Amino acid sequence: MTIQELDSVKNNPKYQELVRKRSRFAWTLAISMLLVYYAYIMTIAFKPELLAQPLSEDSVITIGIPIGVAIILFAFLITGFYVYRANNYYDKMVAQIKADLEAKDV
């Protein structure tokens, strides 16, 4: 990329919008995954008995099991959410930025 191209992308408001929105989105998801995981693992470290409660009085299944499975599902679903949003939204912004750049080249 030449200096001119660089400046043209950098100064393109669409680029600035993309960076701002996508960063905020990606970090929000990353932090929510971290929070979920560390909330879980800290519960295990400090108060494991919380996860040892049975689902109902006559059940041997503890709430820890659905919670664990839910974390696995959560991990899968937020990756899906990210991919969906990136495919349908951010990719279009990137395509526009590229089109703007080519239009300027001509």
Add this chain to the structure above:
Amino acid sequence: MYKFLILSPLLASSLFAAGTIEGARMRDTLNISAIVMFLLFVAGTLMITYWASKRTKSASDFYTAGGGISGFQNGLAIAGDYMSAASFLGISGLVYLAGYDGLIYSIGFLVGWPIILFLIAERLRNLGKYTFADVASFRLEQTPIRILAAFGTIATVLLYLIAQMVGSGKLIELLFGLPYEYAVILVGVLMILYVTFGGMLATTWVQIIKAGLLLSGATFMAIAVLYHFDFSFEQLFSKAVEVHDKGRAIMAPGGLVTDPVSAISLGIALMFGTAGLPHILMRFFTVGDAKEARKSVFFATGFIGYFYILTFIIGFGAIVMVLHNPAYLDMAKQALSGGAPIIGGKNMAAIHLSHAVGGDIFLGFISAVAFATILAVVSGLTLAGASAISHDLYANVFEKEVCDEAKEMRISKIATIVLGVLAIALGIAFEKQNIAFVVGLAFAIAASANFPVLFLSMFWSKLTTRGAVIGGSLGLATAILLVILGPIVWVDILGNKEAIFPYKYPALFSVTVAFVAIYLFSITDNSDRAKRDRDAFEAQDIRSQTGIGAEGAATH
């Protein structure tokens, strides 16, 4: 609490190791169906290797299959790389032994993937060519950064290879009745064939096939277990609680995580370690663009998460169907010590369960799958190690002026053979050693040396070459030192009374050391090089955000 204290070292050693398979051969008669299925797998993969060799002409073909793998294929291949025999046999064995703790462990292994997707997968694809060092050295000084990255790669790969080779030797000895050394040599030779002739294309397809086999085998086992209990989890778990020595304790967290420092540290090792494993990072260069890279992670997360849920069911199935079944217990040991352990050790729980639900034929299938799993994982590792040697060290450090592509490929093939022979030698040398620490150490190095440099090179504009080299090296040294001084090596292996460093997982400390050192040595760096490093960030960032300049040949 006393129970936890006894449990902890047991768990610690099982955590990262497939190497805890011991005992005599499982059956006196040859396991014919296993051998037939294994031979079919080998024949099929060698045919693929032959096909791939015809298509592997350029360096780009060799390292990244020409970038022509689709997101879905790559997702399966990543899952194939990640679902090692250690996680299949180790996690189901952990569930068999301790119940719920196996799930905690699986979750730790999974949650790194979303983070990789959100923060690094697309940038990696947009910036890199063949190895993660391409990305880390994108705007920094090539030579020192590549040496550091190659060192981190080779250390991670060799440690991982030791674990896989020792595990495979013992597993094959047990399942097929083949002597340990032959088994290790066989694995090494097959892996050399796949990688040298078929490069990344053959390695990818070996991984895809293996992932397909492993997922279908595990699905069948889980369904068979649930079928046995009319698809009622309540019945399955009740029966497990009834027959397990620990009773209801298997349904709740036990001794895996006992203090917050270990909890955080384990989490960091698994999360950042996954994002620093060279053979995993390399997979992102096999797809065409950032979109396929992100789809890969989505599919990989789905497959891996599904697989971990299956191993949990399989582990509980083994508690019910294997634990008190005399056919699977070592009665000779009972005569000696009283208790009857499972034949081959707890990591064989899934293997015995396959026999319990599907007879000799299915046992043969699962044995062959376990073998295929090891082959696929070692192939990916070796390719990553060979790329670090040929692409990072040879082509960009030693012979940067004169090296052409054909020569670089030749070097990478030689490096593959050398690594393969080394893996065989190390596998044999470590047969009788306690290797419980090696995969943990590999993750610690990946998290403390590879990840911080890679991450900051993409995200922090003020990173300089000096900061990256000093910080990365200190992270590496701290990880190694703390593992040696920690309970697994210092106490269990070296026989000292008390560990100098009290925690099993050093990542919290070594990763912090790396980040702090990188920060300090970068902000105080006033050299000309530092100025160039910082000035180049903007162009790098635009490319990493948009992929402009990443299409076609990535030159830098």
